[in-house]
Amino acid sequence: MATPTYWDYLQLDKLLDQQGGLGGEVSPDELHFIIVHQAYELWFKLVLSQLRLARDHLAAPHLPEERVPFVVHHLGRVNEILKLCVDQFRVMETLPPQDFLDFREKLTPSSGFQSFQMREMEMVLGLAEGQRAPYGNVHPLAHIRSFGEATPAALLARARIEAASQETTLRDALIRWLARTPIQGSSPGDAGDDAAVDGFLASYLGNAEVHAQSGIDALVAALGEDERARITERVQAGLDASRTFLLPEDRAARRARAALLFIESYRELPLLAWPRLLLDTVVELEEQLLLWRNRHARMVERTIGRRVGTGGSSGVDYLDKTTQQRIFPELWAVRTALLPRNQLPPLDAPERYGFAG
Numbered sequence: 001m002a003t004p005t006y007w008d009y010l011q012l013d014k015l016l017d018q019q020g021g022l023g024g025e026v027s028p029d030e031l032h033f034i035i036v037h038q039a040y041e042l043w044f045k046l047v048l049s050q051l052r053l054a055r056d057h058l059a060a061p062h063l064p065e066e067r068v069p070f071v072v073h074h075l076g077r078v079n080e081i082l083k084l085c086v087d088q089f090r091v092m093e094t095l096p097p098q099d100f101l102d103f104r105e106k107l108t109p110s111s112g113f114q115s116f117q118m119r120e121m122e123m124v125l126g127l128a129e130g131q132r133a134p135y136g137n138v139h140p141l142a143h144i145r146s147f148g149e150a151t152p153a154a155l156l157a158r159a160r161i162e163a164a165s166q167e168t169t170l171r172d173a174l175i176r177w178l179a180r181t182p183i184q185g186s187s188p189g190d191a192g193d194d195a196a197v198d199g200f201l202a203s204y205l206g207n208a209e210v211h212a213q214s215g216i217d218a219l220v221a222a223l224g225e226d227e228r229a230r231i232t233e234r235v236q237a238g239l240d241a242s243r244t245f246l247l248p249e250d251r252a253a254r255r256a257r258a259a260l261l262f263i264e265s266y267r268e269l270p271l272l273a274w275p276r277l278l279l280d281t282v283v284e285l286e287e288q289l290l291l292w293r294n295r296h297a298r299m300v301e302r303t304i305g306r307r308v309g310t311g312g313s314s315g316v317d318y319l320d321k322t323t324q325q326r327i328f329p330e331l332w333a334v335r336t337a338l339l340p341r342n343q344l345p346p347l348d349a350p351e352r353y354g355f356a357g
């Protein structure tokens with residue numbers, strides 16, 4: 001075997017020969033445009049591999065405590081990549097609007113909308129179809145499928161989204177893991193588990209009412225008695241939302257949400273330390289993805305204003321709607337329900353959450 005070299009190991013001859021675009025002359029500005037997009041796609045490739053690793057750990061029927069740090073580690077890497085991806089738009093923005101217009105028509109109607117790796121990331125994470133922002137009459141996945149086998153890349157795009165649509169999502173794996181978490185020392189399958197979960201939720205919501213009342217009194221004292229009705233209505237709406245969120249009919253969903261509340265509330269317990277880090281890491285991931293979407297939309301607005309996209313969407317209006325998409329709404333919603341430490345229901349069986357010797 002030949003002596004290993006840097007260029008052979010990284011296949012630089014092939015990598016550096018892939019910036020020719022659609023053929024013909026590629027101006028320095030277009031080279032910039034191509035390389036920024038390719039750099040993103042390479043990061044997306046790494047993000048996908050890390051998401052799948054994390055998902056595989058999390059989806060195991062039993063996740064031993066010592067494996068949770070692996071999940072956090074891989075998702076933490078995704079978060080660092082996403083932060084870089086958010087910042088990378090600064091490089092894209094060095095392309096002034098008119099310099100982009102010089103070659104924009106050449107690309108039409110291709111668009112980042114066709115980034116099948118972005119769609120794969122959304123699918124592996126677990127973006128529900130009903131959560132997608134409306135994109136006129138073209139559905140992102142149907143759009144990719146519509147190219148059939150036109151080119152090897154179209155074939156690859158289609159195969160990749162079909163395979164991703166069959167995978168367990170990170171979201172499903174996380175919710176199933178949450179639903180198995182011991183709550184007040186009780187695990188699914190234990191005698192009286194439903195009662196333990198409901199008892200925990202009832203005492204939490206009871207304390208939340210007391211807490212809400214003291215919140216109303218404090219605000220009224222600060223803003224004046226005239227404001228009482230308006231403040232009470234708002235606080236009551238928050239309480240009602242928490243009740244609806246914490247008491248869904250579906251038992252598995254209720255258990256998973258109670259577990260979220262439990263982990264977030266008693267996060268100092270040794271055995272909950274890694275689970276709560278995991279939840280923080282997933283929230284950060286969703287936050288970074290939303291920041292990416294927002295940053296992309298602002299970069300697009302700066303470059304092409306409010307004109308229609310090369311993919312034919314309403315452009316910035318469509319992109320702004322995608323910033324409303326949430327894959328892990330429960331992880332955000334639980335924050336509204338949280339109580340200060342001194343108002344938490346007392347812990348049953350705290351010894352179950354210590355480290356085993």
Ligand code: HEM
Nearest residue numbers: 037040111112113115118300303309310311312313315322
């Ligand atoms: C001058 C630079 C860019 C412009 C003007 C631009 C414009 C747009 C527009 C208007 C859309 C909406 C779909 C359409 O009608 O085409 C879109 C979607 C998209 N773009 Fe860009 N883009 C740019 C750079 C990038 C870069 C560097 C990436 C990195 C991969 C990217 C990734 C995407 C993705 C993934 C979508 C789909 C978003 C979704 O449907 O959720 N774009 N882009």
